[in-house]
Amino acid sequence: MGNKDVLLSVKNLTVEYTSEGEVIHAVNNVSFELEKGKTIGLVGETGAGKTSIARAILRILPEPPARVPNGEVVFEGKDLLKIREEDMQKIRGKEISMIFQDPMTALNPIMRVGEQIAEVIKLHEHCSKQESIEKAKKMLEMVGIPGERFYEYPHQFSGGMKQRVVIAMALACSPTLLLADEPTTALDVTIQAQVLDMINDLKQKLNTSMIMITHDLGIVAEVCDTVAVIYAGEIMEYGTKEQIFHNPQYPYTIGLFGSLPDLNSDVERLSPIEGLPPNPADLPRGCAFHPRCPYATEECQKEHIELKDIGEGHLCRCCRLQEIAAQKAKEV
Amino acid sequence: MSTAVNDTHVGVRTRRQGQLGQVMHRLRKNKVAMLGLVIMLLLIAMALLSPWIAPYNYAKTSKADRYASPSWQHLFGCDAMGRDILSRIMYGARASLWLGLMSTLVATVIGVLLGSLVGYYGGRVDNIVMRILDIIQAIPGMLLSIAISAALGSGIGNTILALSIGGVPMTVRLLRGSILTVRKQEYIEAAEKINCSKWRVITAHILPNSIAPVIVSVTMGIGNTILQAASLSYIGLGVQPPTPEWGAMLSEGKSMITKYPHLCIFPGLAIMLVVLCLNMLGDGLRDAMDPKLKN
């Protein structure tokens, strides 16, 4: 543990939204670290708070309704939540950049595609307009789009190609940290694989660290080094990819794996997790997952459960792990 | 089981009922809209009760009181023929509100029917009707009303007709747009359904989808129509004396404005108050029905 080269350290990050008098607790005391050159996966259902975490890091949350009442985001020695806006603007797009979920709406519809890439280059690399155009064309080539298409508009591209433009834009200034918010969710399955490969490729070439937000465990398996399972704005389980995939402990995590259809077995029905995700304006007491947990008891409803280290950095937020393990052993 | 219910998981029908409640709740919280609604209701009450609560008979002339300035006996003063302006304004509210309401209603009914027909049948009917509407919209609303009103002559009935024709194209487009959107979605299901239920599906789903913009458009429309009606009366069309329509009152008082400004100030304020309240209410309705616009 001592030789870690930590690039990003998030501590107790909390994000709230105020809407029509209600307070929505989107992110609740989330903490994690990311080493240089590694990829962490933030896994969870839609609405679990994953996007809010990424946007909080980059400080692009919509500031009325959203609020960051406490937390620390230490990046290369600075707490991003406390630096001035002008300094944050120097970091955005250059040191940390983001790939968004919906490529159809992520680009300015009345601005040429190449110009949108050149814009970020010219801003951060302090080069001439001509140079930024050249570099932008090179970025387009790198993501597999002919350079001449610099002058075209977003509506002239398909969804997959638009996403590639977004990736080109995000990687144009060789960022140290890449935040990828479900970059392939809105794409066809065949295109998904292409785009994922491209992200991986570029990531390795430029040695970029990455936070990959997804609800797709397949993507986690391909791309991530560590995984944090997020539910109701909290990290419920955290560990390396191997730990989570081979030895999932938190009932929700187990449920996620269980709900995946298995090609090898003959099953008539899918086995989803019972129930619905909680209302973030009105979270359950105690463990946020207890209403849906097949192993829940009264103990789970009493107090908020803390993360426990269950060995070699594998963290889990369940208070009944040993009882559950014993129960399972009996069932076998 | 989770006690909290997540919006996106609830079925369509329950969501719609909840939506109406949500809309009313949001509207009630909007103070400006509520103020507009309250004042509007008071004005309507005043208009309806005017024969009983007006201080004087609106047609009663009095040589002695000609051009009388505002006083305790005549709060808004008297006009060129000694008639009490406050009473005339109260009675005139009937003409203005009736004109505004009926014209907008007629335009909306015609528009909804026409829009439904056009949306349902589509094709050639759609093309022809839309081209005709394009031509009607090619003439600015005020000018069209002037032309029709000049042709038909003054009077309440004729003015209602003149004012309503200009409002039809917009309502038709609203309806037609909603129908086209819904049709695109329903076709997926329509493939599995029998043809006759397609119509029922459309009518069952169009109403909640298109009723919101129609309501907003009607509320704002009444305000605009009242302005247009007053303008028509002002230039000698529309409704003329002895009916105490506010625009006509302004026209009467215009020549003596330098000496007796009160002849013009009060009728104009009345018009402005009514239209303002309607617009406040219309804005509130629009915001309540589309929360996206609020924050």
Place this chain on the structure above:
Amino acid sequence: MIRYIGKRLLWMIPVMLGIAVLIFSIMYICPGDPAQSLLGPSASAVELAAKREEMGLNDPYIVRLGRYLYQTFIRLDLGTSYKFGTSVFAGLMERMQYTLVIALLCMCLQVFVGTPLGIMAATHHNGLWDRISMFLALVGVSIPAFWLALMLVLIFAVNLGWLPTSGVANGIASFILPCIANSFAGIASQARHTRSSMLEVIRSDYIVTAKAKGLSQKTVLFKHALPNALIPIITIVGNGMGMMLGGTVIIENVFAIPGVGRYMTDAINSRDYPVVMGGVLVLGLIFSLIMLLVDIVYAFVDPRIKAQYEGRKGKK
């Protein structure tokens, strides 16, 4: 692009014909006898019958319509004024300058005052400036223009004596009050629409993208948000022109400006139908040309629309 403009220009022809047909049909139901109005009350029955025959008033609707269209578009003859006996067309043309000047000045006021107000309200969303200016705008769209005109005259011309009460004798000063009165509602409406368009655009995903690139607030606002927000406003501006043209009819009456509007309102009072209808027709035609211009500007400004008519390049 040329194809698009050409297509739109071609479309103008049926629209203009349609407007004329509509106006003619409205005129058809006008009360009164044109022959009587031209010859005066002292004409005999025989003279009237002869005049009616001469004017072709006994022909069926279609024939009269055809004659009307021919007269209007080919011979540019909009009939003769009942009151003055002069050519309606000539009468309109000699007064058109004043009406156009007022309408243009009002448009400038609407665009250059209303738009910045709307932008400022949107950027100070829910702040004091936003609430105040939007309430004033709400009042602005509720004020009857002719009443505002009378009040302005009362305050600035009569009581303060700063500006003339009527006429066009004082150069630019004559146009100040008429333009303010006529454009007030338009400025208010422009501010409201610009604000809501800006608010909607500011919430878009591509604005978040722009911010995530590290662009400054100003750049995000003026380079990314504003151009997108102004596109739907172009239609508002076009419609505003229509309202201005309609409004000048009333305003010219208040300020005794010798424009087309005054010509028409006087004609209304004297039942001079050819003048009224001729005026509506001409102003309607001008308005449809303006809407054509709006469509063309749209195509230039919004690449998505441009692409629809460019064919080859527009493929995904």
